[in-house]
Amino acid sequence: MLGLYYGPGACSMASHIVLEESGEKYEPLRMDLSKGEQRSAEYLKKNPLGRVPLLRLDDGEHLAENTAILPYLGKRFKLWPTDPMAEAKVLSLIGFFATSVHPAHAHVGRPERYTADQSAFPGIKEMGLKTYHGYLKQIDDMLAGREWFGDTYSVLDPYGLVFYVWGVRRELLVGELKNYTAFKDRMVKRPATQRVLEDEKVKV
Ligand SMILES: N[C@@H](CCC(=O)N[C@@H](CS)C(=O)NCC(=O)O)C(=O)O
Numbered sequence: 001m002l003g004l005y006y007g008p009g010a011c012s013m014a015s016h017i018v019l020e021e022s023g024e025k026y027e028p029l030r031m032d033l034s035k036g037e038q039r040s041a042e043y044l045k046k047n048p049l050g051r052v053p054l055l056r057l058d059d060g061e062h063l064a065e066n067t068a069i070l071p072y073l074g075k076r077f078k079l080w081p082t083d084p085m086a087e088a089k090v091l092s093l094i095g096f097f098a099t100s101v102h103p104a105h106a107h108v109g110r111p112e113r114y115t116a117d118q119s120a121f122p123g124i125k126e127m128g129l130k131t132y133h134g135y136l137k138q139i140d141d142m143l144a145g146r147e148w149f150g151d152t153y154s155v156l157d158p159y160g161l162v163f164y165v166w167g168v169r170r171e172l173l174v175g176e177l178k179n180y181t182a183f184k185d186r187m188v189k190r191p192a193t194q195r196v197l198e199d200e201k202v203k204v
Pocket of ligand 1: 007010011012033038050051052053064065066067098102
């Protein structure tokens, strides 16, 4: 059976929703990131990166990083395209989310990762928020005339929802992003999303 180490409201919410969508039995393994459980010796043995999500595979091995976990789950649960070009497009967007959008947000929440100079934190946070907001606007453009990020519902969609949720948390005017907001409304109508939002106590 699969197991998912996740933190409420964290990027692990994407894999959490995918697992709920799958209908397969899995073990939800909740972590309290605010207490630093991700840095405990026991957890670091499983994931030396000290982050969530972490997927425990059927044979007990562990898989880290959204860029690996989401394709793995997508292929297992048929939430992944079979056409090579469509697959390349999904990978392109997963790369954008993981390497541009997510790190922009980390500048807001974790400025200590980017400088040892505490007096520089406000500037890093401010620029991070501006950059993050710019990415949300780009995502809004990508969703114009589309129901989902790909041709059909896929693992990209729960991942895309995470960044909308974080925009709400940072009090950005995400409601002005019409396509992204309509997408969010479609996502929250899905029972699997509702169960995860309820479990993680996430407001969107
Ligand atoms: N590149 C990783 C980033 C994972 C990551 O930063 N996870 C955050 C939650 S969104 C985390 O575990 N934070 C805890 C910490 O940094 O101590 C991925 O995409 O899986």
